[in-house]
Amino acid sequence: MKKKYLLAPGPTPVPESVLLKMAQPIIHHRTSQFSEVFRRAAELLKYVFQTEQDVLILAASGTGAMEGSVTNLFSPGDEVIAVNGGKFGERWGKISEAYGLKVHWVNVEWGRAVDPAQVEKVLDANPGVKGVLCQASETSTTVAHPVREIAALTRDRDCLTVVDGITAVGVFDVPMDEWGIDVLVSGSQKALMLPPGLAFAALSEKAWRFQEKARCPRFYFDFAKERKNLAKQTSAYTPAVSLINGLLEALTLIKEEGLENVFARHLRLAAAARAAMEAHGLTLLAPESPSPAATGVYVPAGVDGGRFVKYMRDEMGVTMAGGQDHLKGKIFRIAHLGYIDTFDMIIAVSTIEMALSKFGHPVELGKGVAAAQSILLEGFE
Amino acid sequence: MKKKYLLAPGPTPVPESVLLKMAQPIIHHRTSQFSEVFRRAAELLKYVFQTEQDVLILAASGTGAMEGSVTNLFSPGDEVIAVNGGKFGERWGKISEAYGLKVHWVNVEWGRAVDPAQVEKVLDANPGVKGVLCQASETSTTVAHPVREIAALTRDRDCLTVVDGITAVGVFDVPMDEWGIDVLVSGSQKALMLPPGLAFAALSEKAWRFQEKARCPRFYFDFAKERKNLAKQTSAYTPAVSLINGLLEALTLIKEEGLENVFARHLRLAAAARAAMEAHGLTLLAPESPSPAATGVYVPAGVDGGRFVKYMRDEMGVTMAGGQDHLKGKIFRIAHLGYIDTFDMIIAVSTIEMALSKFGHPVELGKGVAAAQSILLEGFE
Helix, strand or coil, X not given: CCCCEECCCCCCCCCHHHHHHHCCCCCCCCCHHHHHHHHHHHHHHHHHHCXXXXXXXXXXXXXXXXXXXXXXXXXXXXXXXXXXXXHHHHHHHHHHHHCCCEEEEEECCCCCCCCHHHHHHHHHHCCCEEEEEXXXXXXXXXXXXCHHHHHHHHCCCCCEEEEECCCCCCCCCCCHHHHCCCEEEXXXXXXXXXXXXXXXXXXXXXXXXXXXXXXXXCCCCCHHHHHHHHHCCCCCCCCCHHHHHHHHHHHHHHHHHCHXXXXXXXXXXXXXXXXXXXXXXXXXXXXXXECCCEEEEECCCCCCHHHHHHHHHHCCCEECEECCHHHCCCEEEEECCCCCCHHHHHHHHHHHHHHHHHCCCCCCCXXXXXXXXXXXXXXXX | CCCCEECCCCCCCCCHHHHHHHCCCCCCCCCHHHHHHXXXXXXXXXXXXXXXXXXXXXXXXXXXXXXXXXXXXXCCCCEEEEEECCHHHHHHHHHHHHCXXXXXXXXXXXXXXXXXXXXXHHHHHCCCEEEEEEECXXXXXXEECCHHHHHHHHCCCXXXXXXXXXXXXXXXCCCHHHHCCCEEEEECCCCCCCCCCEEEEEECHHHHHHHHHCCCCCCCCCHHHHHHHHCCCCCCCCCCHHHHHHHHHHHHHHHHHCHHHHHHHHHHHHHHHHHHHHXXXXXXXXXXXXXXXXXXXXXXXXXXXXXXXXXXXXXXCEEXXXXXXXXXXXXXXXXXXXXXXXXHHHHHHHHHHHHHHHCCCCCCCCHHHHHHHHHHHHHCC
């Protein structure tokens, strides 16, 4: 017998009540019953996205919403800035290039957040830039980027701030309207506690004006068409019915907990993970601007990172993520977003302690757990 | 959001694959499809009970199988010994008295195992005694009784050893045939990892001979009738179809893990729980003959045991059991049987540590977790 624990930064665990909703007999999508589910889910999405704008619901992974953001806002030849400090920042640039946009790469060392001054310099030097594409939380490096400051830079320019909030929306405070973010995209399999398969995008008024003029080819990800259908409580193409049943339940859970409490929980879990790792003298990947979604940690010298992550998963039943690209084999990532709470962090930390001990790394068992416990205690009355 | 963890000595958590089997559309019980499920489950039960005898499957709680054991084996006026060292030992005596048997109570201090010499003395003094009724694991006091030694005492007498194995069968080694146990009963909601609702009873050849002569009134729990029906792959009365679908799956999981590995896991978890509690200087309820099913621990002075258990359950989401009768408010019990593994013990111990800290009891966080981890490490390659 081996119990399995999913502590990767997506897919994240799905709550039991959401699983049950998705297991209900499927209903047809062109019915008033389904429209009501769709309408309520769309309404609750505004709460989670912290926006008055429509939140489009797409049957796609998060990358689909990223691609749709590029094709619905820009035209071939348009200049954009891609904040490239990790796998997903790089993806913004690659999508843009695939559609013939001219990309100004703002490269950032993996593990660090972009300096807004760096973005401002490129904006000033290239007044034709139409968009700054970045991540609120760069999952590959467990960094939170200063999207509030970036949005402030584009507010008075003919330029959009386009934010990948895939591991940020519903994780920590990214108030779209208040900060003037023009596009905020997310996916289902992170803080929204669903299986993969849904992507979301919300656009500011300014972004919708860009949308009218954008000439990139597009068909499935046609935001104007989706917006029109959303007003009729439906989607342009066949929606992922079961996932949307689950979405309504997951959003209801978030509403019941309250966004502020959800954010506080994620911040507490993240702080506990960092404190536990630091108690063992381990080095954090992103100590200066850590994402509340996941914590990247360098595997100590002498331990094979690939084998370490595989051991935790296959022998101990605990799935954490390793590193990507040049960080492959060098880090592991503890996720703490979505349907994750106190004892998931206790499990993560004790797993790491026991695995390090198995790998011959000198480790005082329980020391990281104690550090985590001290912080997690704040979550109880 | 509050995740829930069930660490009580029954009901225990039900594995996902068992839940899914039970969620399948119900089939009629008088069909060849169901008979095949019933037959395979009955066959696997022999493996778990470690017997060549039939294991009867009853739609009842464990107490039903206890009552059936009394009514199918004895007659009003018969003398029996009830080993009374806890709530469930007492129950043997109460059932016997309800059917007009004469009970010789062998009282044992709660937290201690019965001394076989004590039983032998009563047997010698009362040669008419027809049965010794006892628990392999007395759940209320977390004690394991020496049933092997008791069975040896009755082997050459006209007397049966009747064992409540409700928190023993599938938890630790109680080889029915090898030890000469005459009746072994169990329930579904313990090591068999099912919801409550099924009870089991297996009888030795000697017990079946008693059965032929027993004159206690009985109807629903008619073991001879059940045995006859079992030979036809069915039950006398309507079986709990979904539970039996789940039973086959749960027994398959046990077979796949292997009984020896299941026992080793329970022993390891129990040792970890005890080591963790002792690391904090807490007093065990049953230090001398602890059950591998659950560990009883005295609540430290100054902590209200009732509130303590309630706090862990309602505020922290972790359900452990408190004490019963005169131990109410004085102990808590950590269960470690069934679908329970390494990280459930980590959760249990860290919960207790954090709760003690919340209750103002001086506690070094992580110390018990470390003690548990040292032992739990043995479970990994």
